[in-house]
Amino acid sequence: MAEKTILRRGDTVRVIAGRDKGKTGKILAIADGRVTVERVNIIKRHTRANPSKNVRGGILEKEASLHVSNVSIVCPGCGKHTRIGRNVQADGTRTRICRRCGTNLDQ
Ligand SMILES: [Zn+2]
Known part of the structure; x- marks a missing residue:
């Protein structure tokens, strides 16, 4: 079920729960009741090099999504x-x- 939210991409939000509590950032993406916020909830992804997609191998840092209930608009x-x-x-x-x-x- 789609979560009801009135947050939008580009909104500045503060994280109110979880590991990155207190951080603020802009919403980069929003989907299925989850938001991706810049520089928040960074995960390290270990990628294998894939020359055909021009992907370098190694540890890539990337934002992971958070549930909308864990952020609040600023x-x-x-x-x-x-x-x-x-x-x-x-x-x-x-x-x-x-x-x-x-x-x-x-x-
Ligand atoms: Zn106000």
């Missing part, structure tokens, strides 16, 4: 991680807002 207005509120503007467009200070997160 508000550009107040700089804190926050829950996301919804706001419907006069023209009917929906925006995401910071529950702490009301800053529009979709600008």
Whole structure:
């Protein structure tokens, strides 16, 4: 079942649980209720050289995905991680807002 999330690629998030708790970064990818955040949850992948794909062998460092519940969006207005509120503007467009200070997160 697809997880309900209102996070988007490019959002800045803070990790609130797990090994990289406290780190912040931008969302690089989001899929199936999991997000990949830059420089967070780095795994070392031991790869074998594959000349046809131009892959060098060795230890490759790569971001692994985290569950969306382990990250929280960082508000550009107040700089804190926050829950996301919804706001419907006069023209009917929906925006995401910071529950702490009301800053529009979709600008
Ligand atoms: Zn805020």
